[in-house]
Amino acid sequence: MNNYKNHVIFQRIFKLKPNTRNINNEANRIYIKQYKYQVLNNDRKKQQLMDMDIIFDHLPISGYKFDLTDYENIEIFRNTANYTMNKLAPSEKLYSIQYLDSLTGCQHYVRGCEIECVTCKKFYICRFCHNDNEDHNLPRFETEHFRCIFCKFVQLPTQTCTNCNIQFGSYFCAKCKLVCDIGPEPKPNYHCDTCGCCMVGLQQYSKHCDTCGMCYSTKGFVSHKCRSDIGECIVCLDQLKHSIFGHIELKCGHLIHSHCHDELLYHMDYKCPICKKFTPQGEERRVVLREQRKLYKRVFFGRIADQQLVSATTAG
Known part of the structure; x- marks a missing residue:
């Protein structure tokens, strides 16, 4: 019996049908592809669930190569595009929407096997789950045994169970003893x-x-600032080098998890927690500044109008 059930976010990519504009009407959508996107994780759960209520601009339809993964298309756009998505008409865009489902794994990975810690000889679904429950860390490179979640067969590290032929994951690294079944569409891996x-x-x-x-x-290689130790995320203080979560370098040079940065932006906190410099970058920087200008005009000029109205009333 499989006791390892997690919640996984699936992402669906769609475009609008001809002569339609309303992306909220499902009848207007033509779905292009869907895939496992990421595991619902306790550290990011709040932001992940909020994102599931939003339909995002994804990529331009023009130039999207359907024989490539979504990750590859995103990288091509990031490295070659000289325009922004907000300048495109609705019919020229691909959109993304997410939903939740249950698969096999934990809050860190989708996978079909447990790994044995050579120190305590206990099996856990992943090293993070082990480290959260034990007084020592799991030395993953020294892992000697996997145990199939479905048939409980103990075996040498491998991608497919040698007993029941279940594939543990779409990606397997014999050096790292890493198994992951999210897939290459959103999360390709290389050693x-x-x-x-x-x-x-x-x-x-x-x-x-x-x-x-x-x-x-x-x-980003040319502009990055070299450091012998990249240290911790400036928000959650988690070590960045071996984190499974992506991180970004702010303009001020401080490093932060991508999801921690998203959390700051969601709460309209646009300053680096360390040096207080403005943090949004690229397109998000332009969007934030534009919205701040709108808010300033609405509040400031509205206040002037109110003062004029009060003055006029008082004078009368």
Whole structure:
């Protein structure tokens, strides 16, 4: 019996039918693809659930290559596009919407096996679940055994159960003993020998920095600030180098988890918690500044109008 059930966010990509504009009307949608997007995680749950209520602009229809994964299309757009999505008509866009379902795994991974800790000889669905419950960390590179969740067969680390032939995950790394079944559409993986671990991303769009001891996107590599220890997220204080969550470098140089940054923006906190500099970047920076200008005009000029009205009334 499988006792490992988690909640997984699925993402659906759609475009509008000809001569329609309302993206909220499901009858107007033509669905292009859907895939497992990410696991509902306790650290990000609040933001993840809020995002599920939103239909997002995804990518331009023009230039979208359906023979590539969604991740690859996003990387191509990021590296080559010289325009923003808000300039496109509704019929020129792809949109994304999410829903929740249940699969096999934990709050960190979708996978069909447990891993054994060589220290305590206990099986856990992942190293994070182990570390949250034990007084020591699981040395993942030393893992010697997997146990199938479905048939309970104990075996050497592998991608497919040698007893019942269930595939544990779409990605398997024999060096890291990593298994993941989210899939390459939203989360491709590759092993970097220099980093000494698996990274999320496409190797052709990544470049390793020997000073930092980690990989960066090729687009951001030139502008990144080298540091021998990237340290902690400035919000949650979790170590960044071996975190399963992505992080970004703010214009001020401080590092923050992507989901922690999203949380700040959602609460309209636009300053770096450390140096108080303005944090939004790129398109989100333009959007925030535009909305702030609108709010300023509405509040400031509205207040002047109110004062004029009060003055006029008092004078009469």
